[in-house]
Amino acid sequence: MTDTPHRKLERSATGFMLAIVAAASVGGIVEIAPLFTIDNTVENVEDMRLYTPLELAGRDIYVREGCYACHSQMIRTLRDDVERYGPYSLAVESKYDHPMLWGSKRTGPDLARIGGKYSDFWHVAHLSNPRDVVPESNMPSYRWLATTPLKLGNLPLMLQAQRAVGVPYTDDMIANASADARGQAVPDSDQSAGVSERYGAATQISAFDGVATNITEMDALVAYLQVLGQLTKAAYESTAAPEQMPNPNN
Amino acid sequence: MDFTHDTIVAISKSWGLFYLIGFSICVIVYTFLPSNRKRFESAEREIFDKEDGPWK
Amino acid sequence: MGQLTSGERDLAGLVLVFMAVIGIAMAAMGGMEPLGIHGVMVLLCSVGLLFVLMSSAFGPAPDPARLSKYYDDPIKVGVGFTLAWAIFGMFIGVWAAAQLAWPSLNFDTSWASFGRIRPAHTSGVIFGFGGNALITTSYHVVQRTSRARLADQFSPWFVLLGFNLFCLIAVSGYFLGVTQSKEYAEAEWYADIWLVVVWVAYFVLYVRTLARRKEPHIYVANWYYMAFILVVAILHIVNNLAVPISFTQAKSYTIWAGVQDSMVQWWYGHNAVAFFLTAGFLAMLYYYLPKRAERPIFSYRLSILSFWGITFFYMWAGSHHLHYTALPHWVQNLGMTFSVMLLVPSWASAGNALLTLNGAWHKVRDDATLRFIMMAAFFYGLSTFEGSFLAIRPVNSLSHYTDWTVGHVHAGALGWVAMITFGSLYTLVPSIWKRQRMYSATLVEVHFWLALVGTLIYVFAMWNSGIIQGLMWRTYSEDNALVYSFVDTLVAMYPYYIARAFGGLLFLIGAVVASYNVWMTVRSPSPAPSPAGDDLPIGEHSATVPSAAE
Numbered sequence: 001m002t003d004t005p006h007r008k009l010e011r012s013a014t015g016f017m018l019a020i021v022a023a024a025s026v027g028g029i030v031e032i033a034p035l036f037t038i039d040n041t042v043e044n045v046e047d048m049r050l051y052t053p054l055e056l057a058g059r060d061i062y063v064r065e066g067c068y069a070c071h072s073q074m075i076r077t078l079r080d081d082v083e084r085y086g087p088y089s090l091a092v093e094s095k096y097d098h099p100m101l102w103g104s105k106r107t108g109p110d111l112a113r114i115g116g117k118y119s120d121f122w123h124v125a126h127l128s129n130p131r132d133v134v135p136e137s138n139m140p141s142y143r144w145l146a147t148t149p150l151k152l153g154n155l156p157l158m159l160q161a162q163r164a165v166g167v168p169y170t171d172d173m174i175a176n177a178s179a180d181a182r183g184q185a186v187p188d189s190d191q192s193a194g195v196s197e198r199y200g201a202a203t204q205i206s207a208f209d210g211v212a213t214n215i216t217e218m219d220a221l222v223a224y225l226q227v228l229g230q231l232t233k234a235a236y237e238s239t240a241a242p243e244q245m246p247n248p249n250n
Numbered sequence: 251m252d253f254t255h256d257t258i259v260a261i262s263k264s265w266g267l268f269y270l271i272g273f274s275i276c277v278i279v280y281t282f283l284p285s286n287r288k289r290f291e292s293a294e295r296e297i298f299d300k301e302d303g304p305w306k
Numbered sequence: 307m308g309q310l311t312s313g314e315r316d317l318a319g320l321v322l323v324f325m326a327v328i329g330i331a332m333a334a335m336g337g338m339e340p341l342g343i344h345g346v347m348v349l350l351c352s353v354g355l356l357f358v359l360m361s362s363a364f365g366p367a368p369d370p371a372r373l374s375k376y377y378d379d380p381i382k383v384g385v386g387f388t389l390a391w392a393i394f395g396m397f398i399g400v401w402a403a404a405q406l407a408w409p410s411l412n413f414d415t416s417w418a419s420f421g422r423i424r425p426a427h428t429s430g431v432i433f434g435f436g437g438n439a440l441i442t443t444s445y446h447v448v449q450r451t452s453r454a455r456l457a458d459q460f461s462p463w464f465v466l467l468g469f470n471l472f473c474l475i476a477v478s479g480y481f482l483g484v485t486q487s488k489e490y491a492e493a494e495w496y497a498d499i500w501l502v503v504v505w506v507a508y509f510v511l512y513v514r515t516l517a518r519r520k521e522p523h524i525y526v527a528n529w530y531y532m533a534f535i536l537v538v539a540i541l542h543i544v545n546n547l548a549v550p551i552s553f554t555q556a557k558s559y560t561i562w563a564g565v566q567d568s569m570v571q572w573w574y575g576h577n578a579v580a581f582f583l584t585a586g587f588l589a590m591l592y593y594y595l596p597k598r599a600e601r602p603i604f605s606y607r608l609s610i611l612s613f614w615g616i617t618f619f620y621m622w623a624g625s626h627h628l629h630y631t632a633l634p635h636w637v638q639n640l641g642m643t644f645s646v647m648l649l650v651p652s653w654a655s656a657g658n659a660l661l662t663l664n665g666a667w668h669k670v671r672d673d674a675t676l677r678f679i680m681m682a683a684f685f686y687g688l689s690t691f692e693g694s695f696l697a698i699r700p701v702n703s704l705s706h707y708t709d710w711t712v713g714h715v716h717a718g719a720l721g722w723v724a725m726i727t728f729g730s731l732y733t734l735v736p737s738i739w740k741r742q743r744m745y746s747a748t749l750v751e752v753h754f755w756l757a758l759v760g761t762l763i764y765v766f767a768m769w770n771s772g773i774i775q776g777l778m779w780r781t782y783s784e785d786n787a788l789v790y791s792f793v794d795t796l797v798a799m800y801p802y803y804i805a806r807a808f809g810g811l812l813f814l815i816g817a818v819v820a821s822y823n824v825w826m827t828v829r830s831p832s833p834a835p836s837p838a839g840d841d842l843p844i845g846e847h848s849a850t851v852p853s854a855a856e
Contacts, residue, residue, distance in 0.1 A: 295602050
């Protein structure tokens, strides 16, 4: 019995395993590797701002409650998507999203540009019991968020971890994370000025859940929903018609 | 050489294709190599052999 | 565990004490936070297993004759885990489906809201049910096709129990709100690290067992199991790279951002389907189908070609989940192209299975177990065709974000994954417990029809709702305005959501029937050993083993 290379390959399971890895990994490498340099092609958007500590905490609540299971945050380059939800999403808009929350199912509507569409009051009423506002809705109610205090102590750790994965939070932002969360949810407090200074004048400062005395998870979640689609105006300035796809060559 | 996004995309697109073709040829050769025929035929039937315990 | 040698008992004891210490440390650091609760769970599991171990630790050394037999004790326990997770995961699925029709069914609690139980359902059925089925059958198949006993008696238990600990930590975490939101990889960093440890042990065990084989050729089923083990390891590690906010907290942030994260997540997500839910279950098909039908596979060479086709093509297909998004267009096109090409190896596998049955259709008619396997191959062919179809960009523009995708996934999950698993279990259980047949052939028949009707109701409901909603979203009036608001399209979904919950319920009842049938098969008295040369007998010695193992 002669030992062909094939036979040897299979006789020793090691070679066989290497062949599996070689075959399986190539597709992933070819598709994923070029995405690391994609920042070169995404136009540099100057007005792109970071999530404030309160918004980041709200984002984490959005993740914790699994909102992404029923709501997408990705408006496709299709006419009906654009007419229903707004200008199609650009890559740059989620460049600070760890993880991305593009979603895969619309049991509820897309939320990529929900920010500013409804009042804070509407969001609080809707989250407390969706059927009070939209009788046909099948969304769960999240009334306990309004009575659960937000853990402010974690915020510096969260910003630090975000910086570790590449989001450019400054030392100043990390040091003032808890104060900024309070400042954003308690208008006209001593800490409010710092929020606008660090995150931009357009940052919404509001008693999101209507109660300025304590900071709850409802404050954080509404603050996050109100900033969706508001981090940059780049998508509104994009001139390409909806049906036209992004440049196929990049 | 300057490693821009376009370079990497070009490498991905060309190299990926060559790899696909080369790999497919290797697999087909392996499968239809006449000297492998006997082995595959016995493998097809070996699961029906007596299997009441490990072989010594 | 009665067959563990004294060295293996010491090792097991040491590992369990070490785990208990880790549990205490997690509990101390986490306090009342989820990490602390998980610490207590790790502690309780380790101490509980330590008790089981101690109860036999000072028993006599195992009989050396055991080495001339297969090591089947972990398989028996694995069958139990598989069925328990099936009932749990499918129950949560029916509950989640019912919540979409009747939203008050979460009883206004946080832990039972849809967003939290949905990952409990997906992880419960994919990892709990599917993962245990894969580990259990792989222990069975690798021993039989290699004519070799598992390499040792400690690592099979470590892998099986460790994997179930991972599932327990992951699923209980979702109820507590511990999730990193990556679909089908929601478990947080500490559970992910533990799974890597377990998976390395699984890999080493598998390779060591293959190395002991007495057959020169590695049977094709083992190729699929190997691809499953290896590639899942790669996917799991890359997708779950993350930075915890603190080592005393469960929360972490993935290192990937935005468009890169979307590609990594769906590269993982689609290949979890490929290598967890396809490759591993094709391994079952290539062993249990020929065994049950008592006919060799139609073409062994075709199975080799489709193996490499699947291994190679699947990895490119993930981007079809991201059509028309901000992902670069050429990556979307690449994903579409390879998804369509995937149809070739997929249908080669399905065709190979169905052609194997050609000439044995009378057996399919009489034997519900074989019919499970046949139906699984049929649904495999159906859902791979549907998958390639939905990956085409214009089709995807209609189907994406709708229930059509959900229906497609469940045609695969119920019709393919669950049916091949039940067909394999009905073949494996009598063989492992040395019974002539299952306790009741009628109950297998009942289960088959419950499963088939449940799947069809589910899939048809979701096809209808998905296509209707997709069309409503894009309906324009004559003056070019959108006709339906989002809520209009949601209202149209309610009848289908009720039908879907009903279909799922039938499937769940089927799983309960299966568990009862397996339980009664195990309980029924062992028959007298049949004559030598039969597939089944190992003799009386092994009949005493189950009590020691459980």
